[in-house]
Amino acid sequence: MTTLKKTIQEITTSLKGLVEDPQVIINKDYALGLFAVPVFQQAKNSKTNPMELAKKVSEALNKKKHVFFEKTTPLSGYINFHVSQHYYQEAVTELFEEKKHKKNNKTAVIEFSQPNVGKPFHVGHIRSTILGDVVSNLLEEIGWKVVRMNYYGDSGSQVAKLILAMQELKDLPKIKNEKDLLAYYIEIHKKIEEDPSLAEKSRSILEKIESGDSKVLKELKLVREKSYEAFNRNYALLGIKFDEELGESDFIEKSKTIVKECLDKKIAKIEPGGETLAVLEPELPNLVILRSNGTTLYSTRDLALAEYKYKKYAFDYSLILTSSEQNLYFKQVILLLNKLKKPFAEKYNHSGFGLITLEEGKMSSREGRVVFLEDVLNQAVDLARQQIKEAYTEKELMKISHHVGIGSVKFAILRINAEKNIAFSLKKIVSFEGDTGAYIQYTCVRAKNILRKTKEEAVIHELNNSESIKLACTLSQFHSIIEQCAENKQTQPLCDYLLKLSADYSEFYSKQPVLKAESKQLMQTNLALTKATIQVIEKGLKLLGINIPERM
């Protein structure tokens, strides 16, 4: 148990018989005392004045000795708890030990990124990609076994349209990369609008894909190769790896048996038009699970994927991350799994996050209104490089600007609450001042430089100045922030926390000379605070998938 938790427990225990069901909160202003307990409810129940009650309880508490807090003060209906030197010492020291959470023997399958073959990997994809990676890191940190899964859209109608384009648009240049694919995609959409018979052709290509026509499969192979090359370049830039990579094409056959199961269980029906419909009304709108020509849809394949995940991993928790556009759709899928009485239905979750939009509006591949993620990442690295004033070797320069550039982009996304839309702006995403990843990296680099220059031991003695106390208070909250983020699958609170820690350390750094401290004890204490800060920033940024350069 962490010092923070022990202290909350001690506070709760000490209030037995004085305050019913006490709610321990952490004060924003540490000067009031790190912890506080409001007594309004209690005052109301016992029909006393909250100020008087707080005073009475506080006096009772102050008569006894406590381990983690030394005194309490009543203030406008709150009892404020001033933590003891022992609290600071234990909280900071515990950060030095690389604490491994006990394995909980539970498995989570996190599905994220899911780009579509044939379509650009644009800035919109970054959210699912890094959010999924960080959620995986967080779960691992608290003891889960995590399977990072990518599920490529490799056989939907967009692929069929591209193959159609290759057959119809002979005058376009040969496809060399994914940007050429986009040109084909835009062009064929125009043609289909002009000539509706092409839509029919596209559907027949889809049938051929599913039936395994060799000529079509050969064309499909080219499309896939060019797409995967691009995806892999992006993943390499982001430093993201997957444990398992699947494509929709892996589930075409399996999904047809699920359709049969739905029909057998009378959960689905065949409509007069020939399409198969899963009946979800009245809870949710019905869902088409098979086209009238017998080919599968996203929904069909997703059902098979769910079953596959459970058969292979027997997961305790499964999460799919996509944009919020698909919220209703995944509610439908999960309801259908429930109706099929799948044992894993309750553990199957979807989380939708806000869109990344351009100033011109929502991104659209078919209209060519996209910003390629790779271009953004490379620009970010270039901009970071321009910031570096000192002379480094070419190799160092590349490494530093990569860590700073990519880190800034990641941090800019992760620090925004996932449900919010983000209007994409390169300038805002790649900023190096203020609430940015670079600020945190910089703080850590400066702190590390101090440690390099001394061999003195890092030992915490008494904290006698407000900057050190503030820093220690913030440091002590690290583990509970991690747990909070892991439980809620959030990244924003960790980003916020690391920014606050960096600000607290910067203040400490500017006011407390570490290497020129007045006494040996003070120097050791300051070194301990420095060391603890480094540990926390390194661990925190690592969880966010952000590297720290040695110098910058």
Place this chain on the structure above:
RNA sequence: GGAGCCAUAGUAUAGCCUGGAUAGAAUACGAGCUUGCGGAGCUUGGGACCGGGGUUCGAAUCCCCGUGGCUCCGCCA
């Protein structure tokens, strides 16, 4: 037509789930600090809860009604 999400300084955001003190940072703007353990920094000033009801000792937070934006609603993914 129906449903979901969102709305906080000029801009971009935290707090909302689980109601508590003076709504917290950032950026931009104003004023200061610099040969340092690295200024990508520190100190400091002014500036915000979409509107209207309700619940409560107490509402940015919960409920209702509006307004504005985004998104979704059977053969796209």
